[in-house]
Amino acid sequence: MIDLHAPLELAAGAHDVTVEGDPSRSVLRLAADFQGAAAILGSGVSNVSVSGFKIIGNRAALGTAKYLPPSDVPFANYYDANGVLFKDSQKIVIRDISFQEIGDFPVLVSHCSGVAIDHVTIKDSGTLNAQGHSNTTGGILLEQGTADFDVRLCRLERIRGNGIWTHSNYGSALNRDGIIRQNDIRGTPRDAIQVGHATRVQVVNNQGSDIGVPLAEVDLPGGATPVAIDSAGDVSESVYSGNRFEDVDGQCIDLDGFHDGQVLENSCVNLKPREAYPLSHEGIVVGNSNPDMRSENVIVKGNLIQGFGYGGVYLIGRGHQITGNRFLDINRNHCTGDMHIPICAYAPAEPAMLRTGIYLASHAARPADTQSNVIEHNQISGFGMDQWCVGGGPGVKLARNKIANNTCAGVR
Numbered sequence: 001m002i003d004l005h006a007p008l009e010l011a012a013g014a015h016d017v018t019v020e021g022d023p024s025r026s027v028l029r030l031a032a033d034f035q036g037a038a039a040i041l042g043s044g045v046s047n048v049s050v051s052g053f054k055i056i057g058n059r060a061a062l063g064t065a066k067y068l069p070p071s072d073v074p075f076a077n078y079y080d081a082n083g084v085l086f087k088d089s090q091k092i093v094i095r096d097i098s099f100q101e102i103g104d105f106p107v108l109v110s111h112c113s114g115v116a117i118d119h120v121t122i123k124d125s126g127t128l129n130a131q132g133h134s135n136t137t138g139g140i141l142l143e144q145g146t147a148d149f150d151v152r153l154c155r156l157e158r159i160r161g162n163g164i165w166t167h168s169n170y171g172s173a174l175n176r177d178g179i180i181r182q183n184d185i186r187g188t189p190r191d192a193i194q195v196g197h198a199t200r201v202q203v204v205n206n207q208g209s210d211i212g213v214p215l216a217e218v219d220l221p222g223g224a225t226p227v228a229i230d231s232a233g234d235v236s237e238s239v240y241s242g243n244r245f246e247d248v249d250g251q252c253i254d255l256d257g258f259h260d261g262q263v264l265e266n267s268c269v270n271l272k273p274r275e276a277y278p279l280s281h282e283g284i285v286v287g288n289s290n291p292d293m294r295s296e297n298v299i300v301k302g303n304l305i306q307g308f309g310y311g312g313v314y315l316i317g318r319g320h321q322i323t324g325n326r327f328l329d330i331n332r333n334h335c336t337g338d339m340h341i342p343i344c345a346y347a348p349a350e351p352a353m354l355r356t357g358i359y360l361a362s363h364a365a366r367p368a369d370t371q372s373n374v375i376e377h378n379q380i381s382g383f384g385m386d387q388w389c390v391g392g393g394p395g396v397k398l399a400r401n402k403i404a405n406n407t408c409a410g411v412r
Contacts, residue, residue: 020051037080194230281308
């Protein structure tokens with residue numbers, strides 16, 4: 001074991017470098033007095049491969065109570081004591097590395113291209129803010145216009161922030177042309193996977209469980225409802241397909257900022273008693289927080305959403321196809337529109353919002369023109385679904401959408 005007091009840093013401009021350890025013997029541990037951005041650090045390098053290490057982060061000694069960086073500061077310039085950090089680099093491989101007790105980000109890649117991250121294991125990583133809630137750290141982050149990336153066959157357990165995600169500051173380049181595939185994420189109070197400010201990203205065949213766990217670490221004051229697959233910023237021409245999650249205490253799929261893309265054959269299944277999911281929300285939520293996008297042309301097909309607290313879909317925008325999905329055992333909170341029920345006391349002007357299986361709304365963060373959508377061949381069951389299967393809120397004309405051949409069944 002080697003105690004690090006400063007980073008193992010590649011010289012700027014280094015290229016064609018392989019840093020390879022022996023997985024059974026090569027252990028790097030951040031000492032209590034470690035100072036620097038990461039255990040292994042590279043900036044402005046190319047064609048670099050790092051593999052075969054175990055990195056222990058000494059989270060107890062080095063963890064901080066930071067929250068989020070200012071909106072104009074990249075995460076790579078804000079958090080210290082990361083595991084592996086690459087900035088402004090090309091052709092980077094991070095493979096067969098085990099991370100444990102990393103205070104901030106085990107893997108952080110900022111403004112890079114040609115990135116492969118595979119067979120990485122992360123356990124017990126990330127820190128909390130001063131209030132004891134998730135500050136997003138603990139997983140794998142690609143930010144600031146990172147392009148041509150592949151994150152695959154990684155396993156994350158008991159982390160405190162988002163599992164695998166992309167992010168860019170507003171006005172920065174989009175992350176693009178990447179794939180997040182065949183990863184396994186078990187236990188986070190935040191999102192398992194988040195695609196933020198990106199285009200042409202595929203999220204394929206991932207799995208996980210215990211999303212929104214532990215409850216005490218969920219950042220409810222910051223509005224961070226846990227999500228199995230989340231979207232943020234402006235996300236276009238992307239595909240979420242074949243992902244499987246269980247025990248999601250929050251939302252299954254959030255499509256805030258998502259447009260001109262596809263959501264196919266995913267599943268989120270909650271089979272425990274309702275009380276096991278105190279934060280259980282809508283199954284799929286469509287939003288438009290980013291001012292540069294409009295919610296249009298999304299195909300939501302063949303998904304299974306089972307055991308969620310409110311409805312199956314909150315829908316805004318136009319040109320969407322919501323077809324062949326199964327929304328089963330929804331409205332487990334038994335909302336009826338009665339605002340005297342605390343868990344249902346939201347949006348008094350729209351009493352149908354939380355009780356409806358597929359709810360067409362005229363707004364999310366901004367007003368939306370909700371029309372020209374196709375909603376058909378969906379199976380919808382749960383409390384009140386014989387009455388409130390598909391409906392619309394104020395300002396929405398259902399006749400401007402094609403709604404047909406849906407099967408609705410109430411459960412008492």
